[in-house]
Every structure is written in structure tokens, then in C-alpha cells.
Amino acid sequence: MKNYDLTIHPADSSHSFRRVDVIGCLDSHTVVGFEKSLHNLLDEGVTRLLIDLSELSYISSAGISALMGLTHRLRKNNGDLVLLKPTEKVHRVFRTLGFTNIFKIVEDENEVEASFTGTGSES
Amino acid sequence: MKNYDLTIHPADSSHSFRRVDVIGCLDSHTVVGFEKSLHNLLDEGVTRLLIDLSELSYISSAGISALMGLTHRLRKNNGDLVLLKPTEKVHRVFRTLGFTNIFKIVEDENEVEASFTGTGSES
Amino acid sequence: MHNLDLEIRSTIEPHVLGVLRAMVTSVSTQAGFDEEAVAQIEMAVDEACANVVRHAYKHLGYSSDFAGEEQCDAALPRLFNPQDESDVHLTLQICVDEEAICFRIIDSGAGLESHTHSRMGVESLEEYIEKGGTGGLGSLIIRNFMDKVEYDTAPNGGTILTMTKYRQRTTASST
Amino acid sequence: MHNLDLEIRSTIEPHVLGVLRAMVTSVSTQAGFDEEAVAQIEMAVDEACANVVRHAYKHLGYSSDFAGEEQCDAALPRLFNPQDESDVHLTLQICVDEEAICFRIIDSGAGLESHTHSRMGVESLEEYIEKGGTGGLGSLIIRNFMDKVEYDTAPNGGTILTMTKYRQRTTASST
Ligand SMILES: Nc1ncnc2c1ncn2[C@@H]1O[C@H](COP(=O)(O)OP(=O)(O)O)[C@@H](O)[C@H]1O
Numbered sequence: 001m002k003n004y005d006l007t008i009h010p011a012d013s014s015h016s017f018r019r020v021d022v023i024g025c026l027d028s029h030t031v032v033g034f035e036k037s038l039h040n041l042l043d044e045g046v047t048r049l050l051i052d053l054s055e056l057s058y059i060s061s062a063g064i065s066a067l068m069g070l071t072h073r074l075r076k077n078n079g080d081l082v083l084l085k086p087t088e089k090v091h092r093v094f095r096t097l098g099f100t101n102i103f104k105i106v107e108d109e110n111e112v113e114a115s116f117t118g119t120g121s122e123s
Numbered sequence: 124m125k126n127y128d129l130t131i132h133p134a135d136s137s138h139s140f141r142r143v144d145v146i147g148c149l150d151s152h153t154v155v156g157f158e159k160s161l162h163n164l165l166d167e168g169v170t171r172l173l174i175d176l177s178e179l180s181y182i183s184s185a186g187i188s189a190l191m192g193l194t195h196r197l198r199k200n201n202g203d204l205v206l207l208k209p210t211e212k213v214h215r216v217f218r219t220l221g222f223t224n225i226f227k228i229v230e231d232e233n234e235v236e237a238s239f240t241g242t243g244s245e246s
Numbered sequence: 247m248h249n250l251d252l253e254i255r256s257t258i259e260p261h262v263l264g265v266l267r268a269m270v271t272s273v274s275t276q277a278g279f280d281e282e283a284v285a286q287i288e289m290a291v292d293e294a295c296a297n298v299v300r301h302a303y304k305h306l307g308y309s310s311d312f313a314g315e316e317q318c319d320a321a322l323p324r325l326f327n328p329q330d331e332s333d334v335h336l337t338l339q340i341c342v343d344e345e346a347i348c349f350r351i352i353d354s355g356a357g358l359e360s361h362t363h364s365r366m367g368v369e370s371l372e373e374y375i376e377k378g379g380t381g382g383l384g385s386l387i388i389r390n391f392m393d394k395v396e397y398d399t400a401p402n403g404g405t406i407l408t409m410t411k412y413r414q415r416t417t418a419s420s421t
Numbered sequence: 422m423h424n425l426d427l428e429i430r431s432t433i434e435p436h437v438l439g440v441l442r443a444m445v446t447s448v449s450t451q452a453g454f455d456e457e458a459v460a461q462i463e464m465a466v467d468e469a470c471a472n473v474v475r476h477a478y479k480h481l482g483y484s485s486d487f488a489g490e491e492q493c494d495a496a497l498p499r500l501f502n503p504q505d506e507s508d509v510h511l512t513l514q515i516c517v518d519e520e521a522i523c524f525r526i527i528d529s530g531a532g533l534e535s536h537t538h539s540r541m542g543v544e545s546l547e548e549y550i551e552k553g554g555t556g557g558l559g560s561l562i563i564r565n566f567m568d569k570v571e572y573d574t575a576p577n578g579g580t581i582l583t584m585t586k587y588r589q590r591t592t593a594s595s596t
């Protein structure tokens with residue numbers, strides 16, 4: 001029962017995006033480290049970002065705002081953020097609050113590559 | 124996330140014992156209903172009892188004492204109590220406190236029938 | 247579950263948010279709320295408690311927003327240290343009865359600014375996005391997920407947030 | 422996790438045991454104890470709280486042992502009902518610091534009988550079995566699973582149980 005963990009996968013030339021997995025709870029406490037790590041990654045030039053939410057058990061408004069901030073920054077650079085397989089609990093929060101109209105959410109890993117529509121391309 | 128549930132399987136002529144599944148937490152609160160249900164079953168004449176612990180997430184001293192009470196009563200009637208596949212957490216409690224020397228614990232469903240050694244036989 | 251009253255007092259520590267969520271989830275589940283309602287209650291209470299941790303004692307320098315964890319903790323008063331009778335903590339009261347579950351989140355902090363008092367955070371997702379998607383979502387979540395929400399100023403100047411979820415009524419639903 | 426102090430006050434209600442376990446498990450895990458230690462802490466605290474629910478207020482008729490749930494609840498005082506300022510409740514204090522996690526379970530009940538005070542429950546599994554396997558196992562579990570255990574009588578006559586688990590030391594182990 002780890003409270004929070006983030007795995008940043010190394011760049012992989014077989015796809016155009018960078019992948020991270022976030023595990024546990026993204027609340028107003030753990031979000032601080034999450035934002036720092038991901039904005040560092042964007043500083044490195046990443047414009048297409050995939051965040052695997054399949055093991056995220058909780059997200060608070062602070063976590064949602066962090067995802068909003070990443071979305072804004074990536075889209076400004078012609079990139080995008082894609083969220084992979086959120087748990088039913090997290091997906092329901094997105095749905096109820098209306099964030100399913102804002103975030104790009106993908107249920108099938110095979111559709112990730114196609115879902116990045118911006119022009120930015122990097123590994 | 125149900126806190127406590129007990130399933131009493133109907134008598135089945137293909138084996139000599141009666142089976143119940145206990146789910147959730149067996150604490151000093153839920154043990155009251157548990158003891159009542161199982162002693163009712165023994166009143167019906169059951170002498171060989173199998174309790175499936177594979178979904179028991181917590182047991183307190185009250186739960187252990189209830190199992191002790193059932194063991195005593197069944198063995199006095201030449202029957203026995205067998206515990207099936209306790210979760211690692213519950214098994215560790217039994218082990219640490221020394222109850223693995225008292226309770227008959229079976230990990231494999233196919234070994235249940237053989238593990239009843241008393242003479243009492245019923246369905 | 248029948249009636250249950252609980253009161254939790256805690257020091258201001260970011261880790262307490264996870265502990266309070268575990269407790270709130272357990273109480274709400276045992277009170278008979280379904281999974282979706284429990285998740286909404288968990289989130290609303292977490293937002294309220296996070297606001298205490300982040301905002302209420304900012305003026306004293308206790309905030310997970312602008313202090314590194316170590317600096318922040320060093321100065322934290324302890325609840326059970328008789329030498330430290332300062333009033334920097336978070337109180338969460340929980341009442342369960344036949345009709346509803348009710349939470350009261352109390353701090354003795356700086357209080358709400360008078361303009362936020364009447365109108366907390368953002369009013370809608372649209373307003374949230376217009377304002378750049380940075381703040382105010384917590385209050386929106388609280389209002390959306392609970393049936394009754396009330397902000398008061400405590401006699402000592404702190405904030406009292408009372409929120410209720412009824413057993414029958416449904417609030418914002420995902421379907 | 423750094424320092425954290427928590428105090429939970431609750432009405433005497435059997436369901437509260439599950440709620441307190443959820444909280445204790447969450448605090449201990451976040452405090453960095455491993456799975457086995459967390460399970461031992463959960464069990465020790467649960468035994469202590471169950472004793473308050475079952476024994477401390479027996480003389481007033483509040484006990485999950487001999488009252489049906491409905492009868493029992495009907496008479497239960499509420500924590501937040503100003504008309505009901507009786508002192509029938511359970512207090513659990515939790516302190517986390519660099520060295521240990523410490524729990525204090527406080528009631529204002531009848532207190533321990535003087536002979537149990539010096540020697541609570543049974544001393545060993547053998548004694549437990551000799552006595553028919555019915556009572557006293559709770560205290561044995563508390564002593565086995567915690568590093569330091571102390572019973573005191575509160576000024577109001579109730580019981581104060583203080584128990585500590587250190588971060589490094591290992592108590593009863595299964596291996
Ligand atoms: N307990 C509190 N004490 C002081 N100020 C508070 C408290 N709770 C909320 N606030 C104020 O209300 C504002 C709105 O809160 P909220 O909607 O949760 O959004 P956010 O926390 O993202 O700003 C906060 O920015 C803060 O100024």
C-alpha cells in the first residue's frame with residue numbers, strides 16, 4: 001500500500017511519446033513532487049506525454065489542476081497529454097466534473113499513438 | 124468493501140463436512156453474529172466444519188476465541204474444525220501467537236476431506 | 247450503522263490528509279453509502295482538510311505550498327506536547343445518523359477573506375477554465391458532491407466548514 | 422512521515438472499531454512501518470479499543486456483549502449533542518515521531534479491577550488454553566505485538582492504556 005509513486009519510463013524510439021506511470025494517491029501533498037518531476041520532463045523537450053492512470057487510486061482538485069497545467073503547456077507547444085486507462089473511481093470524478101471533455105483519455109494502449117494529434121514529435 | 128459476511132453452504136452429500144465462507148473482518152463486533160450462526164449449525168448436528176478464510180481480511184482475539192470455542196465443541200463430539208486457505212495476514216497472526224499448533228489449517232481444497240480424522244460423519 | 251459521532255484533532259502535517267481519507271472512507275462505507283457516494287464524500291472532505299493545511303495557517307508559515315517538508319515540520323507544534331499549547335491544528339467532526347452524514351472541519355487560522363466568504367472558489371467548470379485552471383476547484387467539488395455546505399467564522403477567527411450528505415438524495419451524478 | 426499527532430474521540434459504538442482500524446493502519450503505513458508491523462499495531466490497538474467498548478462502561482449498560490444493537494444504541498449519548506455532556510466515550514491518541522509510534526487509549530469508565538491492573542489477561546498461550554480459551558487473549562496480543570505497554574488509572578477513575586512500537590526493534594515475529 002504505497003501512498004504515491006511515479007515511474008518515468010526512458011525515451012523509446014518505437015513511439016513518439018514519453019510515458020510515465022503514477023501510482024497511489026495524487027492529493028494536495030503528493031502533487032508537489034508530481035508537478036516538479038513532470039515539468040522537469042517537459043523542460044527536457046518532451047511534447048507528447050502519456051500518463052498511465054491505471055493504478056491511481058485517488059485524485060484531488062490539486063491533482064486535476066496539475067493535469068490541467070500540463071495539458072496547457074503541452075498544447076501550447078503543439079504537443080498533447082494523453083491519460084491511459086484511469087481507474088473507474090478516477091474516471092467517474094473526471095466525468096462528473098466535466099473533465100472528460102477537456103482531457104484526452106484512452107482505454108486501449110494500441111490507440112495511444114494515434115491519439116496524439118499535435119505536430120510535436122520526439123521520443 | 125463489505126465489512127463482514129457469512130455464507131453457509133447447503134449440505135452436500137459428495138463430502139462429509141459442512142462448509143461456510145467468512146468474508147471481511149471478524150472483530151469483537153461482527154463475531155457476535157458469527158458465533159450465533161455457527162453454533163446454530165452445530166445444534167443441527169454438524170460435526171465436521173470447514174471454514175473458508177480466504178477472504179477474511181482481519182481477525183481479532185474475539186474471532187480467534189470463537190474459532191477455539193467451535194474447535195472444542197466439535198472435537199468433543201468426535202468431529203473437527205478445518206480452516207481453509209487463510210490469507211497471509213491472518214495466517215501470520217495464527218503463526219505468531221502459536222495457533223497453528225491448535226487449529227487444523229489446510230491450503231489445498233482437495234486435502235480437506237482427508238484432514239477430517241474424527242469419526243463423526245454427516246453432510 | 248446506527249448513530250456514531252467522531253472527532254479527530256490533528257497537527258498540520260500534509261500526510262494527515264491520507265489518514266483522514268482512510269477514516270472518512272471507512273465511516274461512510276459503514277454508514278451505508280454506496281461506492282460512488284463514498285468517493286464523493288472522501289473527495290469533498292479531503293478538499294476541505296487540504297484547504298486548512300494549505301491556507302489556514304499561511305500567515306504563521308505553516309503551509310505545504312511554500313515550505314519544503316523539512317523546514318515546515320521543524321516548526322510544527324505538537325498536539326500532545328504540554329509546552330506547546332498553540333492552537334495550530336485541524337479538527338474534523340463526523341456525525342452519522344439515520345438521515346445523513348455530516349462533517350465539520352474547524353481551524354483556528356486566519357479565516358476566509360470577506361469576499362471569499364460569500365462566494366468560495368469558482369462557480370463552474372467554465373469559470374475555472376477561464377481563470378486558467380489553477381484555483382478554486384476545491385470549493386466547486388465540495389458544493390457539487392455534498393448536499394449542504396456552510397462556511398462560518400469561528401469565535402477565534404478561524405473557519406468552520408459544515409457539510410452534509412443525505413442518505414437518499416443524489417447530488418452530481420456521473421450518469 | 423515526520424511528526425504527526427492525532428486525537429480521536431468517539432462515542433461507544435461497535436462499528437467504530439472498524440473505523441479506528443482503518444485510521445491506525447493508514448497512520449502506521451505512512452509512518453513507514455512494514456506490513457507485518459502494521460498488522461500487529463492494528464490488532465493491538467483494536468484489542469484495546471474493543472476492551473473499552475466491551476468492558477469500560479458495562480456498569481452503565483453500554484456493552485456490545487450483553488445488549489442487542491438496537492437497545493444499546495437507543496441509550497447511547499452523542500458526542501456533539503450539547504444536551505448530552507456525559508462522559509461515555511473512547512479517546513485514541515496517536516503520536517508519530519522519529520523513533521516510534523505511540524498510542525494512548527483513554528476511557529472514563531469503571532476502571533480495571535485492582536488485581537487485573539498488575540496482571541492483565543493471560544500470560545501465555547498455554548494459560549489461555551488451560552483456562553478454556555475464552556478470555557484474556559486481548560492483553561496477550563497487546564503485550565506480544567507492542568514494545569512497551571502501560572496501564573494507568575485516570576483521575577476520573579477510567580483507564581489509560583499507553584503502548585509504543587519502536588521503529589527498529591522487532592517484537593514477536595512469525596519467522
Ligand atoms: N480554512 C481556510 N482558511 C483560510 N482560507 C481558506 C480556507 N479554505 C479556503 N480558503 C480560501 O478560499 C480559497 C478557495 O479555496 P479552493 O476553492 O479550495 O481553491 P484553492 O485551494 O485551489 O485556491 C483559497 O484560495 C483560500 O484563499
Ligand SMILES: Nc1ncnc2c1ncn2[C@@H]1O[C@H](COP(=O)(O)OP(=O)(O)O)[C@@H](O)[C@H]1O
Pocket residue numbers: 468472473476477478528530531532533534537541542543555556557558559560561580
Ligand atoms: N478499558 C477497560 N475498562 C475496564 N476493564 C477493562 C478494560 N480493559 C480491559 N479490562 C478488563 O481486563 C480483562 C482482560 O481483558 P482482555 O485481555 O482483553 O481479555 P477479554 O477482553 O477477552 O476478557 C477484561 O475482561 C476486563 O475485565
